[in-house]
Amino acid sequence: MAPRSSDPARVREKILKQATEEFARIGFEGARVDRIAERCRLSKNMLYYYFKSKEGLFVAVLERMYQGLRDQQKDLSVRASDPLVAMEQLVHHTFLAFKDNPSAIRLMNEENKHRGKYIRKSGRMRDLYNPLVETIRFILDRGVKDGIFRSQLDPTIVYLTLSSLCYHYLSNQYTLEIALDRDLGSDDAQRLWLDHVSNLVLLYCLSESWVADRKKSQREMVNS
Structure with a gap:
């Protein structure tokens, strides 16, 4: 030794x-x-x-894994973008954070199997996720002020939505490929999914008046 x-x-x-x-x-x-x-x-x-202990080591591994995911979600750079771009960036950062850390998906599956028994003993989880929720709140509030997003959106619900769509695609990729007879691992397939997730999240967040104004502008451009 x-x-x-x-x-x-x-x-x-x-x-x-x-x-x-x-x-x-x-x-x-x-x-x-x-x-x-x-x-x-x-x-x-x-x-x-x-x-x-072995338990203490596992908790430390989970904390390190979550810290790595959070570092890849780049809160500060997202805050610097306009609300539409910021939300798209957050979707992309989240997807890539999972994709670049396949062990993170396996560790989260393992800890969920234990119903959060070990990570519950960590004193860091709230500190890791509070800044992320506040970043999403910041983006949503700015979008409301700019007349782009509708009001009273819950940042936690928004994150659960985009995170679930990114996570499920990657955590179930291989079984879904067999079931659906489709290649989900190619760059083109993943780019298509990211565009889809971004559009879904934005459609949920956008205000009706902004969408109406956008459609009106597009019609005027076509008719001009």
């Missing part, structure tokens, strides 16, 4: 990386701390030194 490193942050990250792979591949029950320790070239006691 390797001697204790003088860089605790580096050791912790190495453990979390190997533990993420183990938990995502086998699930909580099947994962083995001694196997994770062996891959890290550390003693099992060293893992317990950092994370106290």
Whole structure:
């Protein structure tokens, strides 16, 4: 086994990386701390030194996974865009966050199988998701002020809508491909789905007056 490193942050990250792979591949029950320790070239006691228990290690893996997803959703860059573009960007960022982190989908499936038993013990989940909800609220409020979005939209419902549509496509991709006889993994297929999800979310958010004005302008352009 390797001697204790003088860089605790580096050791912790190495453990979390190997533990993420183990938990995502086998699930909580099947994962083995001694196997994770062996891959890290550390003693099992060293893992317990950092994370106290297998449960504590799993919670830390989930927190790291959610933090990675949140980092990819780019709240600040989304806030800088106009409301229509911002909502489309949020859909794209969310889809890519799931697509680029296949282990995240497996970990979320695993934790939902346990009814949120372990992540419930984390003190960070609200802190991770509150900024996202506030960003969506900011986009919706600005859209209302600009006369684009209808009022009284719930940012949580908007996020649940776009997140579910992105997540379901990727988490069920392989069974759906067989059932529907369609390639869902190609760039073209995923681009088509993203456009569809963006349109659905925007249609839900847009005000009737804005849609009417847009249609009127389009008719006038055609007739001019």
